[in-house]
Amino acid sequence: MRTISTETNLADAILQNHNLLRVIGRFDIQPGFGDVTVGEICHKKDIDPVFMVVILNSFLDESYFPAHDLTGFSLKQLVRYLQKTHDYYLNHQIPYIQELIDRLCSGQQPENPGLKVVNRFFAAYCRELNDHIMREEKVTFPYVLGIENRFNHPEESETGIPDYTIQHYETEHDNVEEKLNDLKNIMIKYLPQPFDFDLVNRITAELYWLEKDLNEHSRIEDKIMIPKVRMMETELKLNRR
């Protein structure tokens, strides 16, 4: 797979891996964008091209991240992207899977109790994911943005060590993908008959996608956001040991 640069034609990149469509959607780029390079679309949409290139490549290649220089873009950009992704999970992907699961459960006559268990599990999972995301949106991201602001304008900021630091986030940040993997696994191996085979196919495919996407999302939080904030904290002498 070729690495994407600002010179890469966006359509060519997406034809190589169509899942990138979901990624650029979070930058408000939709199909019909024309014959443009990555750099050109970034300019047009006012997106930091360095950031865009990092996100696209990290999506294609898991090992792309650690080697890359992270200083080139702002945390504001990064947080905006993470929020868009959250929005996508909560308002599109999860409701879509829920709808498929609902259909799976209601389609069987007589009722298959095994399917109801799957539905319960997924509902519990959704609550957990929602809590995870809300915590980040309400506590972590405001803190992260505040730190960047303080870093950029040290003279006009308050002093003192905050109660919540990125260290707290690092300890509390749990893995939300594991349960999804279990659900997929259970459906593939232990789902009791009878059920609509085609629907189960579609659900497992969507779960697979969501898991991969969440993985990618968490990696950005853990491998980019945390180190970047920590660097700023150190500079601002906010680290408690």
Add this chain to the structure above:
Amino acid sequence: MILSQSHIIRLGLRQCLTDLNLPVKIFLAADLTTATDLYENNDIQLIIAGEEFSDDAGFHQLVTSGKPEGIFLFSENHLPGNEQNLSLFMTPVELAAKIKMMLQTGKENENMSTPEKELSKREKEVVRLLALGASNKDIAEKLNLSLHTALTHRKNIIRKLGIKTAAGLTVFAILNGMITLEEANL
């Protein structure tokens, strides 16, 4: 599972196996950590490992830790007379024959003995308690085990079922009639 340090061998072998149209899923691993992870979380029937791992202690630990599935070593040279070897220059027909034979043997073994996938009685109890919301410590106390033993059971359960979370085990327990939906706190 294909375990090789060579990117070209991994992808090449995968293509060859894909061409054989076998009803199996193919996993690729470039190192032992990945291989172990895949091995623990999936039902691996056959391992094709690069020659470079033949003297590796970690590799031997991996292949002796689990159920008796097939292992092939993949080498650059034809090593005649050794059933357990695949080589870089074998023909598709030779490859197909060896792989199919090995997958077949695996199946027969599974039918004859109790498959290792089956949970032991103790493990079933542990699953049941976990599904009811017990912690590792609770389980150790209830079943009169050391915490270490309880953890070992838990690890074996993960290996056998591929289910890692307590919530996942709960679903498994309900689907298998070990607890009822009402008993579970899902």
